[in-house]
Amino acid sequence: MSLEQFINYTSGLLSPILGPMEMGFCSVQEDKPTCSLFFPFQVIKCKAAVAWEAGKPLSIEEVEVAPPKAHEVRIKIIATAVCHTDAYTLSGADPEGSFPVILGHEGAGIVESVGEGVTKLKAGDTVIPLYIPQCGECKFCLNPKTNLCQKIRVTQGKGLMPDGTSRFTCKGKTILHYMGTSTFSEYTVVADISVAKIDPLAPLDKVCLLGCGISTGYGAAVNTAKVEPGSTCAVFGLGGVGLAAIMGCKVAGASQIIGVDINKDKFARAKEFGASKCINPQDFSKPIQEVLIEMTDGGVDYSFECIGNVKVMRAALEACHKGWGLSVVVGVAASGEEIATRPFQLVTGRTWKGTAFGGWKSVESVPKLVTEYMSKKIKVDEFVTHNLSFDQINEAFELMHAGKSIRTVVKL
16 A cells, blocks of 8 residues: 555544544554644643753653644654754753753654645645744845844744744743754644655654754765865764764765764764774874874865864864865854964965854755655664653763763654
8 A cells, every 4th residue: 555545544534533623644654654633723732841940851741732823833743853952951051041941953743733824834744843944035045155044033042933922831831942943842833934844755763863963964064165076074073963074075075084082982983974084182192183184194175073162173173284174163162162273274274164054955955855865875874873762851861961872862
């Protein structure tokens, strides 16, 4: 039975049991049929992992999720991953972090209902929520040089929907949104410009990772740096984003890719992703940039800092070749941190750049990334080291802090 036949068949089975305000949809994930009831225009009660305050574990609570308003979409989240950015906000160090909040920004799911004015999405669509939207109208969207749509930036930074309110409540209290996505909830509401419609056959417990980390590192290499065939690259930090940067360098045709990390346990996996060799700065008595300059006859053509450490950012720049070397800042440093180097490093031809979400214009690019994954051009499955149930979400943070995971996927 084809997917289309299955959906038609099971929708027929659901019809007799649905009430006048309910709809049903069936999909296939991991070769297993899944049927969901939709409740357009109604408040949905569901489970969510709520961060009540900074520095405390998430609490699984029953929350109320209001229907989508104009130009909004309510999504049934099927799977979500845990990212360092979630941990950064939960720690209390994020200057935009406010509580109580529902975190999560690497998720995938099925559209449950849409608000007035939504024309490009409908109930049943398979989607990935996006923390960088693409309205297609602002000057940022119209400029091919950037992906930083600003349409809803102000309200998103405050943890609110574009109209300045929240769709989440719990125990009578308003719960804030996070990065415009809040994927640590069985249902979430997002702006319609913050949703990418993807291939319905894509495994959501894998492609959810394309909502942040993989896309960021991969895009840093192929979009921001525009790595050229035959070039030499160095990637600082061999976590999920760093591995994705290595993958991007390899896809672009780099001839030498050097991984740099103080954790030697990460070297074997980095080589699986395409690293030619890996080095540990602690094994040398001289600064790592000097080591790399000697290894590469003057420095690398491209370097990527995937940690968020300002000292490493300097080392990554200074490891670049005089005259043309380009270093991309991918990692997000703590609030208030500043970068420094001698101006002579830039005067003599090195370039320092930054990237957000790998430079991808999100709504149009994420579906293409899913297609690249489905055609095996890029890796995704290999980033998933652990799978946990929703009730185990705090364990995902523990694994990340212990350096035992690349990405842990939580299935809702």
